[in-house]
Amino acid sequence: MHAYKKVFEEVLHEVGKVVVGQEDMIKQILTGLLCNGNVLVEGYPGLAKTLTVKTLAQIMNLKYSRIQNTPDLMPSDVTGTHIIEEKNGKREFKFHPGPIFANFVLADEINRATPRTQSALLEAMQEGQVTVGNDTFKLDQPFFVLATQNPIEQEGTYPLPEAQTDRFLLKIKVGYPTPTEEAEIMNRYAAEIKEHHLRIVLDKNHLFALQNLTRQVPISNDLKEKIVQIVTSTRERTDMIQYGASPRASIGLLLASKAHALIEGRNHVSLDDIRRIAYPIMRHRIILNFEAERKGLTTDDAITQVLSRVK
Amino acid sequence: MRDFGKALKEINFELNKMLLFDVFLNTTLILLVLYFFLSFMNLPKVYALAAFAYFAIASFAKARKRKTINIEQKFGFLKEKLRTAEDNITIKNPVVDELQQEIISDLKKVDESAFISGKKTYIKSAAIVALCFIIIIFAPFHMPARTSQGQESALQETAGNGEGGEASGGILSKEKETKAGVVPSPGNIYGEESVAKIGNRELKVMIQPAGQELNIRNTEEIAEIGFLESYPEEIEATAAESYEEKIPKEHAELVKAYFKAIVEG
Numbered sequence: 293m294h295a296y297k298k299v300f301e302e303v304l305h306e307v308g309k310v311v312v313g314q315e316d317m318i319k320q321i322l323t324g325l326l327c328n329g330n331v332l333v334e335g336y337p338g339l340a341k342t343l344t345v346k347t348l349a350q351i352m353n354l355k356y357s358r359i360q361n362t363p364d365l366m367p368s369d370v371t372g373t374h375i376i377e378e379k380n381g382k383r384e385f386k387f388h389p390g391p392i393f394a395n396f397v398l399a400d401e402i403n404r405a406t407p408r409t410q411s412a413l414l415e416a417m418q419e420g421q422v423t424v425g426n427d428t429f430k431l432d433q434p435f436f437v438l439a440t441q442n443p444i445e446q447e448g449t450y451p452l453p454e455a456q457t458d459r460f461l462l463k464i465k466v467g468y469p470t471p472t473e474e475a476e477i478m479n480r481y482a483a484e485i486k487e488h489h490l491r492i493v494l495d496k497n498h499l500f501a502l503q504n505l506t507r508q509v510p511i512s513n514d515l516k517e518k519i520v521q522i523v524t525s526t527r528e529r530t531d532m533i534q535y536g537a538s539p540r541a542s543i544g545l546l547l548a549s550k551a552h553a554l555i556e557g558r559n560h561v562s563l564d565d566i567r568r569i570a571y572p573i574m575r576h577r578i579i580l581n582f583e584a585e586r587k588g589l590t591t592d593d594a595i596t597q598v599l600s601r602v603k
Numbered sequence: 604m605r606d607f608g609k610a611l612k613e614i615n616f617e618l619n620k621m622l623l624f625d626v627f628l629n630t631t632l633i634l635l636v637l638y639f640f641l642s643f644m645n646l647p648k649v650y651a652l653a654a655f656a657y658f659a660i661a662s663f664a665k666a667r668k669r670k671t672i673n674i675e676q677k678f679g680f681l682k683e684k685l686r687t688a689e690d691n692i693t694i695k696n697p698v699v700d701e702l703q704q705e706i707i708s709d710l711k712k713v714d715e716s717a718f719i720s721g722k723k724t725y726i727k728s729a730a731i732v733a734l735c736f737i738i739i740i741f742a743p744f745h746m747p748a749r750t751s752q753g754q755e756s757a758l759q760e761t762a763g764n765g766e767g768g769e770a771s772g773g774i775l776s777k778e779k780e781t782k783a784g785v786v787p788s789p790g791n792i793y794g795e796e797s798v799a800k801i802g803n804r805e806l807k808v809m810i811q812p813a814g815q816e817l818n819i820r821n822t823e824e825i826a827e828i829g830f831l832e833s834y835p836e837e838i839e840a841t842a843a844e845s846y847e848e849k850i851p852k853e854h855a856e857l858v859k860a861y862f863k864a865i866v867e868g
Contacts (some may be wrong), residue, residue, distance in 0.1 A: 417610060438618060508698045508699070510698060512686040512689075512691075513686075513690045514690075559699075559701050560683060560684055560702055
C-alpha cells in the first residue's frame with residue numbers, strides 16, 4: 293500500500309509544479325478517477341480548475357479535450373457529426389468525432405449550455421458511448437468528465453436538473469487559496485514565463501489497475517451500516533431536507549471511501565474516509581427545504597448535522 | 604488467510620477465558636453479598652442463588668460480544684483494521700492479504716495483561732475474602748435484624764407444647780402480656796395468671812417477673828374478698844332401722860339344716 297501512496301504523492305508533486313495548493317481538490321479529482329466516476333467542480337473563476345485537469349491529463353498521458361459551454365453550443369458540437377468528404381472523386385459521409393472523444397473531457401461552465409447539449413454530454417457520461425444518427429460509437433476508456441460551474445453567474449445559465457447532477461459522482465467545491473499560497477502563485481506566475489517539465493507518472497494501464505484495486509479495498513460491516521445510516525438519515529431529516537440522497541449516493545460513498553483510503557495509503561476503509569468524502573458525494577444529491585434555506589443553511593451544514601449523529 | 608483465521612480463534616479463546624474469570628469473580632462477590640444480606644435480614648438464603656443467574660446472563664452476553672472491538676479499544680493501531688479483516692476473512696485479494704499480514708504482525712504487540720485490570724481484580728478478591736470472614740465471624744451470633752413469620756409460628760408452637768404449663772396462647776401472646784401493668788417483653792416465660800383452683804374459684808396469681816418495671820398507671824386496687832359466716836349442718840340419726848332379709852321359710856329351713864349337719868359332723 294505504501295507503494296501506491298508513493299504513486300499518489302508523485303501525482304500530487306507533479307501537479308504541484310503547476311498548481312499551487314488546492315490539494316483537497318486534486319485528491320478528490322483523483323478519487324473520482326479511481327472510482328471511474330465523473331466530477332462536477334464548483335468554484336469562482338481563476339481557481340485553477342481547468343489548469344488542474346489539464347495537468348492531470350498530461351501527467352497520466354491521457355487524451356485531453358475541452359468543451360467551452362455556451363448557450364449556442366449544439367449537441368453535435370460535443371458529440372461530433374457526419375461531414376461530406378470527397379475521396380477519389382466520390383463524396384461520402386464520414387463521422388467527424390467531437391471533443392467528447394477523449395479520455396479527459398473538461399466541460400467548462402456546463403450550466404451555460406442548453407439542456408439539450410447538457411443531455412448529450414450526460415448521456416455520454418452515463419452510457420460511455422455516443423449515438424450520432426444511426427451510428428453508435430464507444431468512447432475510449434478511461435473516460436472521465438470534469439464539468440465546472442460558476443456559482444455566481446445566474447443570468448443566461450441553465451442550472452443542471454437534480455436528476456442530472458446525480459450522475460456526477462462528486463461535486464467538489466473549490467475554495468480560495470490561503471494567503472501564503474496566493475503569494476506563491478504571484479511569485480510563480482508574475483515572474484518570467486517558463487515551461488513546466490512534467491513527468492508522466494501514470495498511464496492508462498496503471499490507472500486501470502488502480503481502479504481495479506480501489507474496488508478491492510476492504511471495508512468492515514460496521515462501516516457499511518454507517519454509510520447506509522448516513523444516506524438514509526438524509527431522507528429522514530424532513531426538518532431541513534426536502535429530498536434526501538439516492539441509493540447512488542450509498543454506492544458512491546462506499547466506492548469513494550475506498551478510493552480515499554487508497555490515496556491515503558491505507559489497506560482498509562476508516563470512518564474518517566467516509567466522513568471526509570460524504571460532503572462531495574452528497575452535497576449535490578440533497579435538496580434543502582424552504583425552512584432551511586430561510587435560515588441560510590447550506591447542504592454542507594445539513595451533511596454536518598447528519599454526520600454528527602454517526603458515532 | 605489460514606494464519607489469520609487461527610490468530611482470530613486464539614484471540615477469541617484467550618479473551619473469553621479472561622472475561623469468564625472476571626464474571627466468576629463478580630458472581631462470587633454478588634453471592635457473598637447477597638448471602639450476608641439475607642442472613643442479616645433473616646430471609647431465605649436460597650435467594651442468594653440469584654448470583655448464578657447473573658453468571659449465566661453475563662457469561663452469555665460477554666461471550667457473544669465481539670472481541671475484536673475490545674482489542675481495538677485497547678490498541679489504537681488496530682482500530683477498524685481488525686474488524687475489517689475479520690469481516691472480509693473469506694475474501695481473497697492482494698489488499699486483504701496485505702491487511703491480514705499487517706494485523707498478524709501487529710498482534711504480536713498485543714499483551715494479554717492489557718485486558719485484566721490488576722487493581723480491580725485485587726479489590727474484588729480482597730472484598731471476597733473480607734466478606735467470607737465477616738460471614739464466618741457473625742455466624743455463631745446469629746443476630747438477625749428481624750424474625751421471619753415461620754420462625755415466629757415455630758416458636759409459638761414450641762412454647763405451646765412445652766412443660767411450663769402454658770396451655771393457651773404461648774409465650775409470645777401479646778394480649779396477655781399487657782395485662783396488670785406488666786410491660787410486655789418478648790422473653791416472658793411466666794405464662795398464665797391462673798394456675799390453680801380452689802373449689803369452683805380460680806386463683807388469680809401473678810408472678811411478677813424479676814427485673815421488670817412496674818407500670819404504676821396500670822396498677823389496680825386490691826380487691827377485698829368478703830367471707831360469709833356459715834356452719835355445717837348437724838348430723839344425727841333420725842330413726843333405727845333393722846334389716847331382715849325376706850327369705851322364703853323352706854329355704855331358711857334348708858340352710859339351717861345344712862349348717863346343723865356340718866356342726867354335728
